[in-house]
Amino acid sequence: MVCGTKPLHDTAIRADMMGVSASSVDHGHMNTTPEQSSLPDGVTYEGGDAPRLVIDTPAARGEIHLDGAQVTRWAPAGADEVLWVSALTRSGEGIAVRGGVPICAPWFATGRAKNRSPQHGFLRLVRWSLTETRRVGDDVTVVLTAPDLASLEDVPGLDQTPSDLTATYEVTMGRTLRMSLTITSPTQKLELEEALHTYLRVSDVTQARVEGLDGARYADKAPGGRAVNAQQGDVTFMRETDRVYASTETVTLVDGERRVVVEKSGSASTVVWNPWERKAAEISDFGDDEWPGMVCIETANALAGHIKLEPGQSHTMTAEISLQNA
Numbered sequence: 148m149v150c151g152t153k154p155l156h157d158t159a160i161r162a163d164m165m166g167v168s169a170s171s172v173d174h175g176h177m178n179t180t181p182e183q184s185s186l187p188d189g190v191t192y193e194g195g196d197a198p199r200l201v202i203d204t205p206a207a208r209g210e211i212h213l214d215g216a217q218v219t220r221w222a223p224a225g226a227d228e229v230l231w232v233s234a235l236t237r238s239g240e241g242i243a244v245r246g247g248v249p250i251c252a253p254w255f256a257t258g259r260a261k262n263r264s265p266q267h268g269f270l271r272l273v274r275w276s277l278t279e280t281r282r283v284g285d286d287v288t289v290v291l292t293a294p295d296l297a298s299l300e301d302v303p304g305l306d307q308t309p310s311d312l313t314a315t316y317e318v319t320m321g322r323t324l325r326m327s328l329t330i331t332s333p334t335q336k337l338e339l340e341e342a343l344h345t346y347l348r349v350s351d352v353t354q355a356r357v358e359g360l361d362g363a364r365y366a367d368k369a370p371g372g373r374a375v376n377a378q379q380g381d382v383t384f385m386r387e388t389d390r391v392y393a394s395t396e397t398v399t400l401v402d403g404e405r406r407v408v409v410e411k412s413g414s415a416s417t418v419v420w421n422p423w424e425r426k427a428a429e430i431s432d433f434g435d436d437e438w439p440g441m442v443c444i445e446t447a448n449a450l451a452g453h454i455k456l457e458p459g460q461s462h463t464m465t466a467e468i469s470l471q472n473a
């Protein structure tokens with residue numbers, strides 16, 4: 148779904164709207180340090196090699212890295228952590244944390260023609276700028292902006308897409324985790340693929356199930372999988388699972404008593420992924436024994452669900468995650 152043309156100045160961040168110091172709006176991406184006094188109560192900036200915002204309010208605890216604008220933790224009040232992160236992950240500039248919610252764009256996997264690199268695009272590999280923080284009640288909203296890509300050296304894969312594309316990401320952490328990604332292509336056509344690659348904790352993936360995809364068509368990307376299939380009933384997990392569903396529906400991950408609801412808008416695809424034993428062993432930052440404890444439910448626009456942007460158009464995709472019984 149294309150949300151209409153948007154003049155470029157609409158995506159520019161106005162300094163007078165920001166709750167952070169002037170230095171933090173400099174798109175020179177090394178210069179992103181906000182002053183603590185400018186952040187709302189319950190938000191702390193932690194610098195170092197992997198700069199991040201730590202959120203701790205009566206509604207939720209969480210964490211957002213500037214590298215890749217990656218949400219890595221979120222637990223609504225009274226509940227255990229919802230997102231999964233590998234014990235083997237690394238973090239820092241140019242590195243996507245293995246877990247949380249990496250942003251995949253402007254293509255998904257290696258793209259529809261399977262010829263793009265790096266895998267899942269470059270937006271998870273660049274350091275974003277913090278452009279706004281605000282607190283309304285106990286909900287904290289953080290807005291991050293991707294750097295001016297053309298001005299950066301060595302953005303891998305930038306030659307495969309309009310180099311002037313812009314991206315903003317608005318994350319609200321409270322009893323619900325709301326993540327909203329807007330991508331604009333100012334001057335050129337863009338066939339956009341994207342995913343909010345959400346890693347969710349489960350106690351045992353072989354006992355978990357995903358409701359809400361009954362009847363949906365899917366491409367099965369697991370070894371030996373067919374391009375076109377139809378889901379029958381809930382999704383359950385018995386082997387490597389790597390599926391791109393054509394679906395705009397809300398899904399619910401059922402893990403024992405816990406029910407994790409993923410609602411979305413601007414998203415024509417839902418990706419469901421668990422690497423299982425063999426593939427987990429092949430991924431260097433994924434522990435060999437960790438796969439039973441996670442499943443990815445990715446709010447996406449991928450394969451046939453890609454978005455066609457005309458010059459000057461934007462698209463916004465939103466995922467909203469909540470615990471049903473909390």
Ligand SMILES: O=P(O)(O)OC[C@H]1O[C@@H](O)[C@H](O)[C@@H](O)[C@@H]1O
Nearest residue numbers: 256266267344368389390418420
């Ligand atoms: O290892 P990456 O690049 O983070 O990708 C992890 C997985 O991401 C999923 O979205 C893909 O469907 C899988 O094919 C892929 O293996």
